[in-house]
Every structure is written in C-alpha cells, then in structure tokens.
Amino acid sequence: MGTSNVLKSLKFVNVARSLAMPPVQQRRNKLSNQLWQQVQLAKSQLEHTQFVIKRRVTVKDIEGNYKSIERPKRIKPWWFMAQDGTLCLSIFYGSKRLELVPGKTSIATKNLTDLIKTLEILKTEVEAGSFDGVIESASGALKMNFRLGACK
Numbered sequence: 147m148g149t150s151n152v153l154k155s156l157k158f159v160n161v162a163r164s165l166a167m168p169p170v171q172q173r174r175n176k177l178s179n180q181l182w183q184q185v186q187l188a189k190s191q192l193e194h195t196q197f198v199i200k201r202r203v204t205v206k207d208i209e210g211n212y213k214s215i216e217r218p219k220r221i222k223p224w225w226f227m228a229q230d231g232t233l234c235l236s237i238f239y240g241s242k243r244l245e246l247v248p249g250k251t252s253i254a255t256k257n258l259t260d261l262i263k264t265l266e267i268l269k270t271e272v273e274a275g276s277f278d279g280v281i282e283s284a285s286g287a288l289k290m291n292f293r294l295g296a297c298k
Contacts, residue, residue, distance in 0.1 A: 173281045174272055177239055181269040184224050185262055192258045197221070225261055228254070233261055237268065239284040246280060 167175075183199065190197035200216040207213060225235045234252040237244045243251050246268075255261045271277060 170275075170278055170282075173239075173285055174275065174278070177237075177272050177277075177281055178269055180238070181265055181272060183221055185265045185269065187221055187223055188225070188258055188262045188265065191223075192262070225255075228252075233257060235261060235264060239281055240288045242284040242287055244277070244280050244284055246277060 186197050199219040199221065201219045202214050203217050204212050204214050224238060225233055228234045232254045233256065234254055236252045237246060245251055246253075253264055255264050272281075
C-alpha cells in the first residue's frame with residue numbers, strides 16, 4: 147500500500163508536546179488576553195454597544211447546595227481622561243501598573259480610534275516578547291504581595 151502524493155508533501159516529525167507551558171509564555175498570554183479585552187471594550191464604546199464576558203462561578207443557594215452559574219465579568223477600562231483633556235492609557239499586569247518605558251506609566255492618545263490602534267500595537271509587542279522583563283518584575287511584585295498577605 148503506497149502513500150498518497152499529498153501525504154508526501156507534508157513534513158512529519160517526532161516531537162512530544164510539552165505538558166507545562168513556560169512561565170514567560172503564561173505571563174505573555176495573560177497580558178495579551180487582557181489587552182484583547184481592552185480592545186474589545188474600547189470598540190464597544192466606540193460603536194455604542196455592550197461588551198460582556200461571562201465567567202462561571204460556584205455559589206451556594208438557600209438550601210445549602212452548590213451550583214455553577216454564569217456571571218458577567220467586570221472589566222475596568224485602562225484609559226482615562228487627563229486634566230489637559232488627552233486620553234491616556236495605562237497598562238496593568240494584575241493590579242500593578244507597568245512602566246513600559248522607564249519613568250513613564252501612561253501613553254497619550256488622541257481619541258478612541260487611536261487608543262484601539264495603540265492597544266493592538268501593544269498586544270503584538272507583548273506576544274513578540276518585547277516586554278518580558280517588565281512583565282517579569284510586575285509578576286514578582288505581585289507574588290511578593292501575596293506572600294506578605296499570607297504572613298499576616
């Protein structure tokens with residue numbers, strides 16, 4: 147029995163899939179997902195529509211039984227209007243505001259359209275690994291907060 151010409155054009159390799167994703171990639175994915183949510187939130191505001199992400203939550207009912215329900219996830223916008231009237235964007239990793247450029251925590255934009263383009267550029271750069279060092283330090287700071295909270 148011979149193999150078809152289509153299969154001969156494919157490159158077969160013997161590689162096992164890794165069970166654990168590297169921590170750097172996990173952090174990139176987390177920030178990339180958050181940036182995607184911010185892009186969708188900004189687009190919904192620009193188009194005057196509602197953007198809702200549902201998440202599953204386990205709650206206890208009156209009889210004491212646990213059940214799983216869907217609730218809307220609250221998404222806070224990362225942009226705000228500065229005192230001089232410019233639209234500013236701050237990037238967060240968890241509750242930590244990132245300094246993508248040393249000493250600068252916000253990015254000034256003209257309007258919502260420009261904000262969306264900026265968020266998409268940042269998402270591309272995060273996925274390329276441009277901000278790995280900044281994300282790593284913010285992740286370390288968040289871990290320290292959790293450890294300090296556990297010691298109380």
